[in-house]
Amino acid sequence: MFKKVIFSFQANFLVAILSLITTLITAKFLGSYGKGYLSIITIYISVVQLINEIFGVGTVLFLLKKYQMKEIFLISYFWFLMVSIVSTLVISFFNLIEKDLQVVFFFNTIFISVFMLNLRVVLNKMNIKWYNFLIILQPLILLLFLIQKGLTFFTVKDFLLFQLFSYSIISVVALIVLRKELKKDKLRYDNIKPLFVDSISLGIVNQTANFSQIINYRVSYFFIEKFVGLKAVGVFSIVLSFANVIWLFATSTGTLLGNEISKTDKLKKSSVAQFFKYMKISVFFTLLTLIIVYIIPSHVYVKLLNKDFSSVKPLLLMMAPAILMFTLAKILGYFFSSLGKMKINLYSSLAGLIPSVLLGYILVKEFKIFGAVMSCSISFIISSIVLLYFFLKEKYKFREII
Template structure:
């Protein structure tokens, strides 16, 4: 498991670098208003993905070893197309109606690709999961370069065209890999299988959707009370948060794949604790590095509109660390199909976010959004942390790597080079 974690960490570190490169490029190319628009469209896309992920998300991973590929993939593809078209149409009367065509393309293709990638996770093919997760960033950047500098589309539309092209290309490649191993002559649309996929999927997506609202509701409050430019400035701080979370999310995927396929309770707990301490320490390291960077460097890198970035990161940092821990524990509970606690912790955080945002954001803007997000993250993570340690013993060493683990990590790193 530790070797898989290391490889996953390396791939996520690559994603982190690519993601920062993309953020830097987009802020300098399209400014705070362009970055704000991208953030709102991607937030809309994420909302749509929660509905799509009922079938294309964790259900694909959870049932990959329980049913044949040809029994579950048709449900995922059909659902991806239906939700990818219908839900963006409902959004078309909103703040970005002129971008509804792009939103449909992004929704359909990202959901189709997500189904394939999550199937790799369920098959414990973490190598393919890591590869295509990195390629989603890399190929997106390559398409942006082609569209902006070769085709000469320099508006913010280039960002969305490039992302749709990226998702489409990777979907066809992954579909070919999966379908060639399946026997579609034996395809059978079973109501029972469809029900099981839906029943598991909606429960886990409810928790994920509530947590997303925790993460993104501030965007909509800021847009309403302070305008799109404030969203753009705030979104860079959030981009830092999510870049750091790629580590814990990667570890979570590896853990989830192991827990789903592991029948030993003690083994699953131990794997969770290993992932927990690696996630905690690496996240702490990244936060420390970000806070050591001088404030004026952020303005120099991202543009003059983004001088507040270091302060935003500082205010968000307690919540960033809290989520890094809860991501691991949350995937443990998902792997053993204990989903109620995930809904409870997300709902608690969401209620806090809604109530506090109405009163604080209109007065103090971006700083208030940071404090609210961080406090909400700590609250919801604390609930999950408390529940996990009700079923196991708490030890400080759960957050400290042993000498043996440090030596093993160093040995693996040397081998990879």
């Protein structure tokens, strides 16, 4: 398993580097205002994606124990289409984004969900090498499109269009990879109704948890936009982008371990012990990365981005304790999802939601972007403590010594 984790980490590390380069490019050439506007659009896409994933990634690993891949794809793709149509109409009605972005917004919401579903099934059904290859290819294609366009001359619309191309291309490639598995499956129409019921019951709980987590992450964007402006939103989005890179090892580990647990019918003592072992390793990797963030001089961040982002390093260091703590949540979320215990993830997200919303408004109004960092940090820490509590209860069932 350690070889798999390291192999997956290497792939995800390359993905993170490519994504970070893309983030730096968008920040440098769109500026803090353009990056802020792109971040707001990304939040809207994320919210639609959350609704899509009631029949998507959040439940697919658990559902693959009971249903055929072809059955899951059929109902999921139809759901993605319907939700994306309705969501785009709502976005259009309230004029939340510019009119010339609405079509590309619509297709992004569909293909990001299709991409994530297809890739998760590839991980479950096929060799991990294919999964790693495809997750690397997506940001690489996006970056190549940006380079081809000419780095200093792209717009927010160009970025969304190139992102759409990258997700749609990889989604099709993933289906080609899965073609033999799909041919094996026989579509059982009598399973559609129970699949729908199971997806709804699991998906709503899981996506309510994810929706709460998105609010924990992103509600500060809107508070910052209200009290400070879009430029500050751009800066804060870069801070969270760096945080996601720092959580890379934890995300890779949680994905693989969760996938392994999802293939078994009963939780084993060894599985719990393995999760605890890799949780400690992930915390170490996160701490090591935070030390590197501290060592890098501030002027390097300004040079990589531009002068608008001079506060990125102090903001990251201010959030460092919460980033370290939230490493636990990054892994344990996969643990409970793979067991079908989505309610525990919901409890964790709701616990973190209260400080995000209540404190967020007050702190951002009073301390600007630093207030956003404070409210997010408190939310991350509370969410992590709740997940750790339930995980230790699982360990206690097996009478293991921590």
